[in-house]
Amino acid sequence: MPIIEIQIENLHKAFDDKQILKGINLDLYQGDVIAIVGGSGCGKTVLMNHILGQIVPDRGNVRVIDHNNPAEPFRDLADIHGFELDSIHQHWGVVFQRNALFSGTVYENIALWLKEVKGLHDDAILPIAQKYLKAVALPDDKQFLNRPHEKLSGGMAKRLAIARALSMGPIVVFYDEPTTGLDPTSSAQIHNLIFDTHFEIDKRTSIIITHDKDLLNRLQPRIIMLHEGNILFDGPFEEFKDSGSEVIRPYFDLMPILHKRNILDK
Ligand SMILES: Nc1ncnc2c1ncn2[C@@H]1O[C@H](COP(=O)(O)OP(=O)(O)O)[C@@H](O)[C@H]1O
Ligand SMILES: [Mg+2]
Known part of the structure; x- marks a missing residue:
């Protein structure tokens, strides 16, 4: 059943x-x-x-x-x-229709839930962020991690929203x-x-x-x-x-x- x-x-x-x-x-x-x-x-x-x-x-x-x-x-x-x-x-992981990114950088968007919901620290979060940015074919270098989310194109924002949802291992x-x-x-x-x-x-x-x-x-x-x-x-x-x-x-x-x-x- x-x-x-x-x-x-x-x-x-x-x-x-x-x-x-x-x-x-x-x-x-x-x-x-x-x-x-x-x-x-x-x-x-x-x-x-x-x-x-x-x-x-x-x-x-x-x-x-x-x-x-x-x-x-x-x-x-x-x-x-x-x-x-x-x-x-x-x-649960959710990719919202309009992405619903937080104000802040690419890294902060992925890190926030991992910190607040899973209680992880930055040193544990960084490899997870890099893994899922790679998975959605976004760059994973420091410069990109520090980019404000408003500076992303629509397609990049969508992919970041997907990376953020999957990084939670839902x-x-x-x-x-x-x-x-x-x-x-x-x-x-x-x-x-x-x-x-x-x-x-x-x-x-x-x-x-x-x-x-x-x-x-x-x-x-x-x-x-x-x-x-x-x-x-x-x-x-x-x-x-x-x-x-x-x-x-x-x-x-x-x-x-x-x-x-x-x-x-x-
Ligand atoms: N908070 C809301 N207040 C008033 N109308 C809403 C609200 N949310 C959705 N609607 C209406 O409900 C209908 C279904 O919306 P939605 O579920 O977003 O459609 P879709 O199938 O395209 O995802 C639409 O007519 C939308 O305008
Ligand atoms: Mg809809």
Whole structure:
């Protein structure tokens, strides 16, 4: 039996009377690669932010495994706050859609969580920072480590956000549009990195919001497609790709165009 890592039950959320999520039910299993897809504004990031505990549901529940307390592993987010939520997040890595870099240098961006969450010191952090900067094909020399994050291009900032998330050695990794805005060469590097990272530790769960058809082809994930507040499709990529559904077919065929439009949106 697969083990559930994250469970969403009857999740409803509206903003200003606009119902975004209309009763989502979803079990995400340990060790899986899951892609959440769907048109712009359909609620993918809102769904992720519920799992992260950043949005409180109007109705329904989100339950997650606390890897610090294996004896009592399944926790309802409605019952936990503050340091208990931090304890769960110790084992999660998140790449936010808009990167969410801290003010400060490249090094400080990677070091902050390693210091505050893992309690590491600079001498232990430096090799970790260098390892993950290399993994995302960024320079790892002193000059680059000391560069203020505002001096990075959009693509470099995205890669730094990925390096920061992975440097935590997370058991669960969330990527919100990890390749949007990257050139094809950088995208291909990130596809490989997400793939390799997934298998780096046993039972790592990777949850990816994306419009990137090449990334889906590379990962062959379980696909969850949101549409009009509900899950329209939940199944293997193979099946999604060949679907004859009159909603899925045009969505899939136009995916590269969606990707471009997202770049222009920025
Ligand atoms: N904090 C908020 N306040 C009001 N509306 C929001 C808020 N967050 C998201 N929305 C709206 O919810 C819808 C879904 O947003 P989002 O999940 O970001 O879409 P996407 O699927 O592109 O990630 C959009 O219409 C967005 O404008
Ligand atoms: Mg989004």
